[in-house]
Amino acid sequence: ITPAITPRTRAVIAVDLFGQMAPIEQVSEAAQGRPVIEDAAQSIGASRRIGGRTVMAGEAAAIGTYSFFPSKNLGGYGDGGMMVTQDEALFEALMKLRTHGSRRTYYHEIVGYNSRLDALQAAVLRAKLPHLGAWSEARRRNAAYYDAAFADVPELVTPWIDPANTSIYNQYTVRVPRREAVQAHLKERGIGSNVYYPLPLHLQPCFAYLGYREGQCPEAEKASREVLSLPVYPELTTTQLDEVIAAVRAYFGR
Incomplete structure (x- = not known):
């Protein structure tokens, strides 16, 4: 800044x-x-x-x-x-x-x-x-469930939460190699996922007049190629969480 x-x-x-x-x-x-x-x-x-x-x-x-x-x-x-x-x-x-x-x-x-x-x-x-507080707590429980399930999958990076923060997990966003392949694998199994965000702000066409170029914000650019958000909404059942986990682990041969 x-x-x-x-x-x-x-x-x-x-x-x-x-x-x-x-x-x-x-x-x-x-x-x-x-x-x-x-x-x-x-x-x-x-x-x-x-x-x-x-x-x-x-x-x-x-x-x-x-x-x-x-x-x-x-x-x-x-x-x-x-x-x-x-x-x-x-x-x-x-x-x-x-x-x-x-x-x-x-x-x-x-x-x-x-x-x-x-x-x-x-x-x-x-x-x-x-109901917001209870929904947020359910999202945190779901996120912790994912964190534990993916702990032994080195190819997948789970969300890092600043120790000073309490997150509400608006999304549960992991970082994975070959993101499009992982997303296609999940889609084949009927599991929704999303990418937030595929193109960093400094490379958006609407900001081209500012003169930014690829390579000027390398961390944002790298993240935009790797991030994938998994279902984390509070109504998820343990069975549904296990289904998501099994599909992700299967992709990585775990």
Whole structure:
């Protein structure tokens, strides 16, 4: 982060990936006083120990953002999201921006948006929210079951969780050689899997104007060729977990 900061840098966005928090305290230090925005779309309910206390995803940054897309751990029946902040001035600004730049009907202080959460989505989310903790715990149990089952498969790298973090396992993402072959092997057995993400941001066509080239972010590029996410949703039965495990182990001759 530090070498990338220039006089034009206005904020730093930290992305929580696959269910665990980014090291927000380290990002904040590297940001050198600039506000940090935490993209917590994949980590609602996750936590991190910072300075001797437990901090929830979205809490420690200037602004935390959540996604309620149906595939998320806390998903609605359509698109939706939320921003949180501990800063009163930011709160007021965000409230104006979400409602056409207005805090008083028909009086618009700034040009804003129509970004209010639909009432139907809010009702669905309120019904599901009390179950989020139990769902997260079930995902952690499923992940631990996988970790133990794959411990003796050296070709497969299980997810690494920062010791300071408690993950919600939005995905259970392993790294494997010959990723496409592994995925085809699972598909033949009726087992779903997915790739998050096949192309790093710096190589996306929409960012070509920035001038990045292959090789400039080698770790991201390597990960994008190896990552594969296995089913981890809370309703999985032990029988289903064993079926996934047996299929993966069979591919590697275990």
